[in-house]
Amino acid sequence: MRKLLAITGNEAIAYAMKQINPDVVAAYPITPATEIVQIFSQYAADGEVNTEFVAVESEHSAMSATIGASAAGSRAMTATSSQGLALMWxxxxxxxxxxxxxVMPEVNRSLSAPINIHADHSDTMGARDSGWIQIYCENAQEAYDSLIQAVRIAEECLLPIMVTIDGFIISxxxxxxxxxxxxxxxxxxxxYKPAHPLxxxxxxxxxxxIDFNDYYFEHxxxxxxxxxxxEPVILKxxxxxNKTFGRSYGLFEEYMMQDAETAIVVIGSTAGxxxxxxxNLRKQGKKVGLLRLRVFRPFPAEKLSKALSNLKAVxxxxxxxxxxxxAGPVCTEVASSLYTNSEKKxxxxxxxxxxxxxxxxxxDIENVYKDxxxxxxxxxxxxLINYIGVRE
Amino acid sequence: MKNMVEIRWHGRGGQGAKTAALLFADSAMSSGKFIQAFPEYGPERMGAPVQSFDRLSDEPITLHCGITSPDIVVILDPTLMATVDTTAGVKDDGVIIINTALSPAQIRKEMGIKGKKIFTIDASGISKSTLGREIPNTPMLGALIKVSKLLDIEKVLDDTKKKLEKKFRTKPELIEGNLKAIKRAYEEVKGE
Structure with a gap:
């Protein structure tokens, strides 16, 4: 039977990890992702999972141990945030x-300095070209659902994947x-059937x-x-x-886009x-829409451009x-893909x-639509670049 | 959003403002509401002013911003009112529930609150007599349920009992005491 639980984003992720029951989890706690690791280590200690839980001394070691475990042929996971992700670089x-x-849940948090524990996307945006698939979630439900899908996506594509939520706001x-x-x-x-287990x-x-100028490029x-x-694997x-559990996800979510003249593109909890x-604006008869980008890597350039091409302004x-x-990383990618993929700009x-x-x-968001x-x-x-809610 | 109610809790670190917000939302979800509950995270420490929040609605809640103009404010510690602007942003017809032995009229005069509806309940006194120590958050839940008319008290008591039975398996006196505290506050809360 399905259970409706009143839980936080971190608890939802830890619960999904418990149900995934990976072979190995090597992790180091960091605010605001600490609870994921803490709750999961409790599951491991209580024997509720079969996981070998490895408490490491840093995030660099967490990712190294996870790589070792994955290369050996096990289903391996870790979780982190902010400076932790930076240390995994x-x-x-x-x-x-x-x-x-x-598969790595990541709780989005700003990067130092100044020291700050709250949400922004600087951490995973910094890792956007590291060859990881990136899925940004709007809420706890999506994080739970996405983590379950992420296992399949990673294993079918043979690529690592991070699933993110906004620190504190969702976590x-x-x-x-x-x-x-x-x-x-x-x-x-x-x-799990590993492709080439050590x-x-x-x-x-x-x-x-080692792989010098003879083969590095080919690899x-x-x-x-x-x-x-x-992309097609994520959609499949x-x-x-959706067929099994009854909730639908895509590369991005279109909200009131059908006849929209202007729209906002945004990632994460702010979309909600x-x-x-x-x-509110639709009630006033304004033709406004919203596109919530969910999969940022690989960047769905073609489909996204098509979805935005008929707008007058975005x-x-x-x-x-x-x-x-x-510009900001999301804007730079959206603008580039529109330039090359669409006649209408x-x-x-x-x-x-x-x-x-x-x-x-x-x-604040209504003001953006006014602009x-x-x-x-x-x-x-x-x-081109504007700021919301900053004291100048 | 239709039928959405926003609640702000004021307390001091350690008084259970966060727990109360979570408990209330959890009960509301059991009653079929869509919910959100979240604390404010700052440099919190024992005794420092803290806030937590609830959103309840008959429809899914997609808002993920803070609550700035709550419908209801619950104040776990009346001494906060002297230093924190506990009524900030409260709607004109908003409700303020305060843990104090004073009457609503006395508090209104003392704090110079204009407009809004004020309710008072001696939650500290109730928790001392039912639990043997001062934990005002559960009795304040009872007062909030009465004043907000959002949830059915019998259902909440039933629900809370089940949750406390899991949490305090070895301390049955705490289960009974907490339930009594909620019930008494529900019955004793006074409005103007």
């Missing part, structure tokens, strides 16, 4: 290039989450060998190709998930707040900054918001 690239299907907020029975989750993810001594292989090229094949598994803004909201990049505005957990309210309306009326954009 060199190992992230090794996990993806070794084609290890590691520490209690919501109703519908959970499935253990056996149904197990049936969905299936038994421990298969009858088929000895070398992993992580990188094949890694790119592996990433190119991810989402469809199967933005939906209320869209509802605002891309970034919860991280490119500092001196052309809506006007684009970029909004940097919510750094270090600065709250964003319905009214878009002005751009449509005048045909002009004043600044």
């Amino acid at each position: 060199e190992m992230l690239y090794i996990a993806s290039a070794l084609r290890l299907p590691i 520490h907020a209690m919501e109703g989450v519908e959970t499935f029975e253990d056996k149904d989750v197990q049936n969905f993810i299936g038994k 421990l298969d001594i009858n088929h000895p292989i070398t992993i992580g060998a 990188k090229r094949s890694q790119i190709e592996a990433m190119n094949k991810v 598994i989402a469809q199967e998930f 707040t933005a939906k209320v803004a869209v509802n 605002a891309v909201l970034d919860r991280s900054t490119g500092l001196n990049a052309y 809506p006007k684009i505005l970029n909004y940097i918001y919510g750094l270090g957990g600065r709250d964003i309210f319905v009214e 878009l309306e002005k751009v449509v009326k005048t045909g002009r954009t004043e600044n």
Whole structure:
């Protein structure tokens, strides 16, 4: 029987991990992801999972141990946030290039300095080109559902995957989450059959060998190709998930986009707040829409451009900054993909918001739609990059 | 959003403001409501002013921002009212529930509160007599249920009993005491 539980985002993730029952979890606690590791280690200590739980001394070691476990042929997971992810940096690239299907929940938090424990996307945006699949969730339910799908996606694509939630806003907020029975989750993810396990001594292989100018490029090229094949796999598994469990997910979610003239593109929990803004403005007869980007890596350029091409103006909201990049990371990708994929090009505005957990309210988002309306009326954009809720 | 109620809890670190917000939301979910409950995270420590929040609705809640204009404010510690703006943003027809032995009229005069509906309940006194120590959060739940009219008290008592039975398997006196505290506060809360 399905159970509706009042649990936080972290609890939902830990519960999904329990039902996934990985062979190995090597992790190090960090705010605001600590509870995931803490709750899961309790499951391990109580014998509720068969997992070998490895308490390591740093996130670099957490990812290293997870890589070792995955290469050996086990279903391996870890979880982290912010500085923890930053410390994993060199190992992230090794996990993806070794084609290890590691699943990692990541709780989005700002990066130091200044020290801050609250939500923004700087941490995973910094890892966006590390060859990991990235799924950003809006709420605890989606985190639970996505983590279950992530196991299948990673293992079919032979690529690591991170599933993220916004720190505190989702990780520490209690919501109703519908959970499935253990056996149904197990049936969905299936038994893990590693492709090339190191421990298969009858088929000895070398992993992580040196690879100079003779073959390095070819191996990188094949890694790119592996990433190119991810999109249909995500959609196929989402469809199967929907058939089994009755909730539908895609590369992105379109909200009131059908006849929209202007729209916001946003990632994570802010999309939920933005939906209320869209509802309010729709009641006033404004043709506004919302596109919540869920899969950021691989970037769904073609489908996203198609979804945005008929708009007159679009605002891309970034919860991280490119500092001196052309724009925020989400905006840069959206603008580039529209430039090359679409004949029609809506006007684009970029909004940097919510750094270090600065709250964003319905009214802030309604103001963005007002700006878009002005751009449509005048045909002009004043600044590409704008800021929400910062004291200048 | 239709029929959405937003609640802000004020307490001091250690008084159970977070637990109360979670308990209330949990009970509301058992009664078929869509819920959210979240604390405010700052440099919290024992005794420092803290806040926590609830959202309840008959429809799914997609809002993920903080609550700035609550319908109901619950104040676990009346001494907070002197230093924290506990009525900030409360709607004109909003409700304030305060843990105090004073009457609503006395508190209104003392704190100079204009407008809004004030309710008072001696939650500290009740918890001392039912639990033997001062834990005002569960009696305040009882007062909130009465004042908000959002949930059915019998259902909440039933639900809370089940939860406490799991939590306090070895301390049955705490189960009885907490249930009594909720019930008494439900009956004794006074409005103007």
